[in-house]
Amino acid sequence: MPNASSGLLLQQQFLERFTGRTIIVHRGFPEQFLRELLEQAGGGGHFRVDVRIPESTPPTPIEWVVHRFVLPLSLPLPLLIRVDTDALYLRHLMHDNIAGHPSEILWMLDAIRERYHARLDRQQGRYAASMGMAVQDNSIDYDFINNG
Numbered sequence: 601m602p603n604a605s606s607g608l609l610l611q612q613q614f615l616e617r618f619t620g621r622t623i624i625v626h627r628g629f630p631e632q633f634l635r636e637l638l639e640q641a642g643g644g645g646h647f648r649v650d651v652r653i654p655e656s657t658p659p660t661p662i663e664w665v666v667h668r669f670v671l672p673l674s675l676p677l678p679l680l681i682r683v684d685t686d687a688l689y690l691r692h693l694m695h696d697n698i699a700g701h702p703s704e705i706l707w708m709l710d711a712i713r714e715r716y717h718a719r720l721d722r723q724q725g726r727y728a729a730s731m732g733m734a735v736q737d738n739s740i741d742y743d744f745i746n747n748g
Contacts, residue, residue: 611665611727617662624637630699673729675692678699686722688720691716719732
């Protein structure tokens with residue numbers, strides 16, 4: 601378990617690498633999902649983390665965030681993370697028991713700061729979780745996006 605100073609370093613390294621980026625956390629993708637994701641505009645620009653691969657010792661900065669702060673929330677996977685300097689916004693990609701189409705990701709990202717399942721607020725060397733919309737709610741509010 602990292603001490604407080606290693607948490608600060610891991611957080612700093614994570615933010616230096618991923619601020620302004622998106623991460624997709626998954627446990628393997630449904631058939632054709634990755635191919636369709638890569639066909640979308642910008643679809644190859646999302647970092648992808650497969651949680652079937654165990655955390656390293658010591659963990660990399662992204663492993664530290666995903667394994668210590670994201671996975672304990674028990675949100676459905678695949679999961680989209682928008683990385684800002686002060687917070688991480690999380691929204692799963694599931695509709696009932698089926699992963700939505702990769703084309704929905706850009707729509708979700710447009711509203712993720714207002715419509716998220718969880719937000720991880722940056723604190724000194726850690727993240728504090730607060731829950732957003734209900735896990736069962738993953739509808740895309742096209743009116744919000746087009747009028748926002």
